[in-house]
Amino acid sequence: MGKIALWGMQHGLGVTSATAALAAFIGLEYDVRTLVSQPQRTDGDMERFFNKTINQYNRQFFAIGGLGLDSLERVAKSSKLERNSVKNYTLMVERNRLDLLWGSERLNRPQQGSIEAVNMVFRMAAEYYGISLLDARSGQDNEVSNSLIRDADLVVICVNQNISVLEKYFDNQRKHWPEVLEEKPHLLLMTQYDPMSKYKIKNIANKYKLKAPILTIPYNTSFKDHLNDGDIKGFFARNRFVGSSHENHYFIQEVGRAAKTILHEIGINTKLKRIERGN
Known part of the structure; x- marks a missing residue:
């Protein structure tokens, strides 16, 4: 299993929407059991982005307790975590391919033992899921994010085309990175990218x-409208096979390139796992 932490050097870089986009694309295109979560839940953005799918597949469970990271933390602390425990506390997004684990607001003020219990949850998730995409809180001084990064197999560092953000990444990395990131394999992901900007990836x-x-x-x-509507899965389903002249084609191609690169980086054969058209 590949545990992937997506992290931003500062807040406001669209890490949550990028994590959701990659999860939705992988869940649609690849036969890999995937878990997506925003462990430190604040405004519930991750759950909101998938709201229409969650309501469709989980009507009987959506409004009741007993789901999510808080419940799993209690299970971990009682030493009762098993192979299917994490799956049993998630919400289904794509049958047999993508589940969402409801995050915890309590992790914003972690108590003794909480962080280790959360790490135990995601380690046990490895027994069932092929990949976990975790939205780690941006910035340096976050104990939970640092722990997620420390335990990750790969870190995706999110930046944008703001020159101050780029200079933080390229000119002064160690000053703006958590210490635990220095020895971790990582990829660079530019969010909210404008290919017409002077600061396009080739020039950077x-x-x-x-x-x-x-x-x-x-x-x-x-894509932004579908995020607000809670229909991110619908966006990718409707635009999956659009032609090169379609306004959403470039977006789909770039998300696909990012997803494929990330999967390769953690050792998943994308040719074998790609779902054939019509399935």
Whole structure:
């Protein structure tokens, strides 16, 4: 299983929407059991982005307790976590391929033992899921995020085309990174990307002499509208096979490139796992 933490150098970089986009795309396109979660829940954005699907598949469970990370934390502390425990506390988004684990507001003020219990939850998730996509709270001084990064197999660092953010990443990495990130394998993801900007990825790579790929989640109005409508799965389903002249084609292609690169990085054969058209 590949545990992937998505993290931003500062707040406001669209980490949650990027995590949701990658999860929705992978759940639609690849036969891999995938878990997505925003462990430190604040405004409930991750759950809201998938709201229409959650309501469709989980009507009888949606409004009741006994689900999510808080419940699993209690199970972990009682030493009763088993292979299917995490699955049993999630909400289904894509049958047999994508589940959402409701995050915890209590983790914003973690109590003794909570962080280790949460790590136990995601370690046990490895017994069932092929990949976990975790939205880690941005910034340096967050104990929960640092723990998620420490335990991750891969970290996706989110930036945007703001020159101050880019300079933090390229010119002064260690000053703006959690110490636990220094030895971790990582990829660079540019969120809300504008390919018409002077600061497009080719120019950024040349300016900073970067050899590694820069992944992107482009800015897309329809995608943003679907996020607000809680229908992110519907957006990808409706635009899955759009032609090259369609206004959403570039967005779909770039999210697909990012997803494929991430899966390759954690050792998943995307050719074998790709779902054939019509399935």
